[in-house]
Amino acid sequence: MTATAVHGEHLLPVYARRDVCFVRGEGCELIDDTGRRFLDFTSGIGVNALGYGHPVLRAAIQAAAANGLLHVSNLYRHRPGEELAALLTSHTSGSQVFFTNSGAEAVEGALKFARRAAADDGKHEIVAVRGGFHGRTFGALSVTDRSDYRRPFEPLVPGIRFVEPDDLAQAAAAIHPDHTAAVIVEPVQGEGGVRPMPPGFLRFLRDCCDRANCALIFDEIQCGLGRTGIRFAHEHSGVHPDILVLAKPLGGGLPMGAVVLHEEIAALVEPGDHGSTFGGGPFVASVALACARTILQPDFLSAVRERGRILGDRLNRWMGRPGVIDVRGVGLMWGVEMADSVGPIVDRAFDAGLLILQAGPHVLRFLPPLVISPEDLERGVDMLEEVL
Numbered sequence: 268m269t270a271t272a273v274h275g276e277h278l279l280p281v282y283a284r285r286d287v288c289f290v291r292g293e294g295c296e297l298i299d300d301t302g303r304r305f306l307d308f309t310s311g312i313g314v315n316a317l318g319y320g321h322p323v324l325r326a327a328i329q330a331a332a333a334n335g336l337l338h339v340s341n342l343y344r345h346r347p348g349e350e351l352a353a354l355l356t357s358h359t360s361g362s363q364v365f366f367t368n369s370g371a372e373a374v375e376g377a378l379k380f381a382r383r384a385a386a387d388d389g390k391h392e393i394v395a396v397r398g399g400f401h402g403r404t405f406g407a408l409s410v411t412d413r414s415d416y417r418r419p420f421e422p423l424v425p426g427i428r429f430v431e432p433d434d435l436a437q438a439a440a441a442i443h444p445d446h447t448a449a450v451i452v453e454p455v456q457g458e459g460g461v462r463p464m465p466p467g468f469l470r471f472l473r474d475c476c477d478r479a480n481c482a483l484i485f486d487e488i489q490c491g492l493g494r495t496g497i498r499f500a501h502e503h504s505g506v507h508p509d510i511l512v513l514a515k516p517l518g519g520g521l522p523m524g525a526v527v528l529h530e531e532i533a534a535l536v537e538p539g540d541h542g543s544t545f546g547g548g549p550f551v552a553s554v555a556l557a558c559a560r561t562i563l564q565p566d567f568l569s570a571v572r573e574r575g576r577i578l579g580d581r582l583n584r585w586m587g588r589p590g591v592i593d594v595r596g597v598g599l600m601w602g603v604e605m606a607d608s609v610g611p612i613v614d615r616a617f618d619a620g621l622l623i624l625q626a627g628p629h630v631l632r633f634l635p636p637l638v639i640s641p642e643d644l645e646r647g648v649d650m651l652e653e654v655l
């Protein structure tokens with residue numbers, strides 16, 4: 268190994284980075300530069316759904332690199348992008364796809380397409396949900412309900428109204444036929460504390476959007492693509508969006524997002540309305556195609572549900588323990604809300620060799636790779652119980 272004095276001091280410290288340097292990943296484990304192994308219950312914040320070194324991804328990366336087409340501009344056609352768009356529309360109510368390089372960029376696209384579709388009616392307001400998180404760029408931040416993220420950057424995009432989850436009267440009043448261009452919601456809130464939205468609330472938002480003739484946007488960047496044990500989290504409710512936003516696991520670890528649009532919205536978007544130089548290039552699209560095809564197989568999804576039951580059963584037994592306020596989740600997306608700050612638990616889990624997330628100060632968040640074995644799930648929960 269080459270000795271080096273570099274220690275990340277040139278990285279802008281917008282993240283409170285832990286002092287561990289990972290050099291390898293195998294399955295559901297990360298290995299640091301001293302050879303220490305960590306079991307990963309974070310999936311790189313919901314990205315590494317297939318874990319590390321998955322044979323499908325290795326093969327896709329090698330095949331995609333072989334023809335030299337890392338990038339082709341969006342002025343021309345290429346097959347991987349067209350095939351991925353066809354795959355995503357075949358599994359959703361959407362008919363057209365716009366590809367991006369991140370979640371926030373996909374949210375920006377969704378907001379712009381909804382605004383574009385409503386512009387001729389002179390409508391521009393967006394309704395968002397308390398506790399929601401949609402990203403850090405100006406538009407995405409404007410519909411994100413975290414005052415500490417927002418305050419230093421105000422004024423943000425105007426015309427945003429927030430409603431409480433499941434407050435139907437408030438939603439009915441906020442979603443207005445003369446003003447509202449779109450409603451944006453995560454079917455399962457991630458960063459906001461792992462909160463599944465009640466199906467009745469999603470259905471009510473759908474009705475309000477139909478009445479007000481505005482777009483319903485589901486942000487499934489974290490909860491979509493198999494995470495909740497079915498293809499997309501909104502399918503638990505039977506409610507379909509006009510615009511579906513995907514990202515985190517889509518590219519198998521490569522940066523990629525997608526905006527899937529219903530044909531009625533897509534028909535109102537014209538050439539020149541939006542763009543992205545890198546969005547949906549052939550290399551990332553090839554890898555995403557392999558990743559999405561793998562996740563969307565019925566056998567793969569039923570295995571996620573099975574593992575989700577194992578994790579849910581273990582965590583539900585924590586109810587009634589001192590300090591545990593709530594256990595909630597679906598599939599392999601779980602949160603445990605505690606009375607005290609969970610920071611010290613995350614630290615002690617790390618010391619014990621387990622990587623786990625928080626969602627706000629009081630919620631422990633579980634996002635293990637979708638391919639995790641039942642044994643590793645049990646092992647991780649055992650480690651946490653030891654720590655607790």
Ligand SMILES: *Cc1c(COP(=O)(O)O)cnc(C)c1O
Nearest residue numbers: 369370371400401402457488489
């Ligand atoms: C992570 C996340 C985003 C932002 O994605 P980035 O790739 O970090 O920009 C948006 N919405 C939800 C629900 C997310 O979990």
